[in-house]
Amino acid sequence: MHQPTTTPRPSIYYDYQVHAPWLPSRHAAQPRQRVVIAGAGPAGMVTALELARHGVPSVVLTAELQVSQGSRAIVFTRRSMEILQQVGVDRPMSAHGLPWRFGNSIYRGRTVFRMEAPHDADDRFFPMLNIQQQYLEQYLIEACAASGLIELRWGNKLVGVAQQPDHVDLSIDTPEGEYTLQSDWLVAADGGRSDIRAMLGLQLEGASYEGLFVIADIRIDLPFPTERLAYFDPDWNRGNTILMHRQPHGIWRVDYQLPPGESPEQALQPESMKARIDAQLAMIGHAGTPWEMDWCSVYSARALTLPDYRIGRVLFTGDAAHLLPIFGVRGANTAFQDAQSLGWHLAFVVQGLAGEALLANHSAERVGAAREIIDEAGKSTRFMTPPTRGFRLLRDAVLSLSLSQDFVRPLFHWRTSRPHEYTQSALNSTGDDNALFSAGPAHGAPPQNVRLGADEFLLDHLGGGFDLLYFTEADALPQPLQQVVAGVRQRGVPVRVIAVGAAQAVQGADLTLPDADGHFRRRYGIRASGGAYLLRPDQHVCARWLTLDATRLAAAFAQALPQ
Numbered sequence: 386m387h388q389p390t391t392t393p394r395p396s397i398y399y400d401y402q403v404h405a406p407w408l409p410s411r412h413a414a415q416p417r418q419r420v421v422i423a424g425a426g427p428a429g430m431v432t433a434l435e436l437a438r439h440g441v442p443s444v445v446l447t448a449e450l451q452v453s454q455g456s457r458a459i460v461f462t463r464r465s466m467e468i469l470q471q472v473g474v475d476r477p478m479s480a481h482g483l484p485w486r487f488g489n490s491i492y493r494g495r496t497v498f499r500m501e502a503p504h505d506a507d508d509r510f511f512p513m514l515n516i517q518q519q520y521l522e523q524y525l526i527e528a529c530a531a532s533g534l535i536e537l538r539w540g541n542k543l544v545g546v547a548q549q550p551d552h553v554d555l556s557i558d559t560p561e562g563e564y565t566l567q568s569d570w571l572v573a574a575d576g577g578r579s580d581i582r583a584m585l586g587l588q589l590e591g592a593s594y595e596g597l598f599v600i601a602d603i604r605i606d607l608p609f610p611t612e613r614l615a616y617f618d619p620d621w622n623r624g625n626t627i628l629m630h631r632q633p634h635g636i637w638r639v640d641y642q643l644p645p646g647e648s649p650e651q652a653l654q655p656e657s658m659k660a661r662i663d664a665q666l667a668m669i670g671h672a673g674t675p676w677e678m679d680w681c682s683v684y685s686a687r688a689l690t691l692p693d694y695r696i697g698r699v700l701f702t703g704d705a706a707h708l709l710p711i712f713g714v715r716g717a718n719t720a721f722q723d724a725q726s727l728g729w730h731l732a733f734v735v736q737g738l739a740g741e742a743l744l745a746n747h748s749a750e751r752v753g754a755a756r757e758i759i760d761e762a763g764k765s766t767r768f769m770t771p772p773t774r775g776f777r778l779l780r781d782a783v784l785s786l787s788l789s790q791d792f793v794r795p796l797f798h799w800r801t802s803r804p805h806e807y808t809q810s811a812l813n814s815t816g817d818d819n820a821l822f823s824a825g826p827a828h829g830a831p832p833q834n835v836r837l838g839a840d841e842f843l844l845d846h847l848g849g850g851f852d853l854l855y856f857t858e859a860d861a862l863p864q865p866l867q868q869v870v871a872g873v874r875q876r877g878v879p880v881r882v883i884a885v886g887a888a889q890a891v892q893g894a895d896l897t898l899p900d901a902d903g904h905f906r907r908r909y910g911i912r913a914s915g916g917a918y919l920l921r922p923d924q925h926v927c928a929r930w931l932t933l934d935a936t937r938l939a940a941a942f943a944q945a946l947p948q
């Protein structure tokens with residue numbers, strides 16, 4: 386019988402709420418579900434919210450009775466915030482998080498590289514936002530409860546999966562014993578140690594890097610701004626790198642590599658942690674400043690992925706699908722993109738708007754993203770913690786040259802998590818004008834935001850279905866285009882037409898956005914009226930035209946919705 390802990394997790398700044406378990410005896414016979422999601426971490430809950438946005442209900446199972454322990458993911462990127470905006474949790478995140486955009490690489494007491502992440506008037510969100518993962522999970526739980534289409538079952542541990550041709554049979558353990566449930570689809574969002582991966586006998590492919598890393602969250606009053614601080618080769622931990630990040634509630638994250646040969650148990654001994662944190666504080670000129678430990682943990686840098694995220698009726702997402710080095714803030718930030726992608730692909734299949742080929746596309750796109758991230762993260766990891774003598778020699782040469790030579794400094798660039806561009810996606814139109822554009826988001830890229838007013842941006846209006854951005858000054862959308870859109874809508878596919886540039890409402894468009902100074906057009910590389918972009922439900926571009934006609938629009942929809 387599954388007995389999750391009912392004691393609130395310890396924390397000096399966060400009050401853990403213990404939820405009541407969902408018990409089968411208190412509910413009537415279980416009907417077959419369309420989607421069951423195992424896991425209520427960021428990946429599971431964002432998938433549920435995305436499905437709900439498309440009108441698909443789901444049951445979310447979580448083995449625990451409370452949100453995850455410790456701050457875990459603390460840095461959220463702009464693209465993550467844009468995804469969280471779609472599922473309705475950007476406001477509490479912005480209200481409570483700490484925005485930032487500068488990163489400092491420090492060697493021998495000098496800042497040898499200062500990175501500035503781009504941020505301009507067209508961006509609603511900062512490049513980075515620091516907030517502890519428990520808060521994110523809390524806001525997602527609140528959004529799930531408000532959606533009306535998501536049933537979150539606390540204390541329900543998935544313990545058995547049997548694949549059938551058109552559904553899965555699930556065994557679920559609870560504090561009063563097991564029950565069974567059938568579902569058309571199972572989303573495996575059960576985290577890095579995925580039970581479902583083990584139940585299906587699946588192996589992750591890739592590499593684990595040498596070395597273990599300590600993460601420690603301490604409460605301390607330090608006078609530094611919210612910026613990323615990376616200390617290379619400090620005297621107290623030669624050859625390694627120490628990272629420091631400010632979090633809300635007076636908490637700082639300190640992240641360092643263990644010396645070779647030391648076990649995680651030794652590293653987490655209070656006296657060992659104290660000695661190292663004191664040494665780091667002394668090095669940054671704050672010896673003796675009082676501090677208090679909140680949470681600490683050890684992790685290893687791994688770069689692993691399943692080769693396919695669809696196995697029969699089971700779809701893997703987030704850490705269950707891949708394990709990525711956290712350098713470059715890749716854990717949760719990648720999970721959001723996975724979940725956003727899975728949400729619309731699965732919803733369209735469940736609703737019969739596209740064939741199951743769409744799920745193969747989801748898997749191909751997200752496995753491609755994981756492989757790209759693994760490649761980039763490998764470069765960062767090798768620079769931060771060189772795995773061999775050769776890498777160390779190279780890294781040390783960069784460090785010492787950086788004191789006198791400007792040209793080596795960009796080698797410190799830390800390749801932070803960025804949205805994957807589905808450049809090779811099978812959903813991208815083959816007959817459009819993508820290659821003829823000289824500006825704007827290309828095939829597979831997420832859209833560029835555009836400021837429309839004091840508190841109004843383009844991305845506030847996008848998502849949930851296909852969006853056709855049509856640039857025109859005319860009174861009406863051309864009739865043949867309206868007919869194509871009507872035909873697609875008749876099949877149940879949500880499409881919104883947004884006219885850009887006209888001074889008056891454009892007939893045939895759901896929304897008209899002004900562009901009096903032409904800024905929007907320039908940002909999107911539009912040269913004349915009649916140019917257009919087609920965005921998928923995850924907002925990524927699947928077609929763009931310098932001049933759109935009905936035949937090419939129909940072809941783009943056919944390409945993006947395989948039957």
Ligand SMILES: Cc1cc2nc3c(=O)[nH]c(=O)nc-3n(C[C@H](O)[C@H](O)[C@H](O)COP(=O)(O)OP(=O)(O)OC[C@H]3O[C@@H](n4cnc5c(N)ncnc54)[C@H](O)[C@@H]3O)c2cc1C
Pocket residue numbers: 423424425426427428429446447448449453455456457458459460518541542543544574575576577579580581600682683684702703704705711714715716717718720
């Ligand atoms: C110690 C630690 C520190 C981290 N630090 C960072 C960091 O600094 N930066 C960063 O970007 N990322 C960090 N991460 C990674 C980040 O937390 C994950 O990438 C992120 O949580 C992934 O979300 P997920 O939903 O895929 O998995 P998880 O958040 O792990 O969620 C898994 C969910 O599945 C549930 N579950 C598990 N098994 C079952 C089962 N059998 N049945 C039902 N439910 C089940 C769990 O209860 C949980 O709700 C850290 C992770 C850990 C563990």
